[in-house]
Amino acid sequence: MSAEVDGVADSLSDLSEEVDAGFEASDDHRAELAATLDEHAEELSSLSAEIESIGSDVATLEDRLSEEGDVGERISDIEGELDDLSQWRKKLQSTLLGGDTGGDS
DSSP states (O other), X not given: OHHHHHHHHHHHHHHHHHHHHHHHXXXXXXXXXXHHHHHHHHHHHHHHHHHHHHHHHHHHHHHHHHHHOOHHHHHHHHHHHXXXXXXXXXXXXXXXXXXXXXXXX
16 A cells, blocks of 8 residues: 555656646746737837827828818919910010011011
8 A cells, every 4th residue: 555655646746747847838938928918019009109100191291282272283273373484484585585576477
């Protein structure tokens, strides 16, 4: 019977060592996961700040567009202004160079 008790005691000792080793490995794994979660939290915070910055930039652009109108409208306005300037330049050039006086054709 003493041999059986010694055998059970040895088995319990081995099992206790295995459980201890399992807890140590679990603690190590838990620490690694905590570090990874901390890194991801920092990355998410950085990404969130970047998204907020982009959102602010988009809002600024939308405000500018609403103040100045549609981009296509603005381009059309500029083209109209360029046409007006071109006509004005032609009139000025004609006047300065003594262009059309109404009699010569």
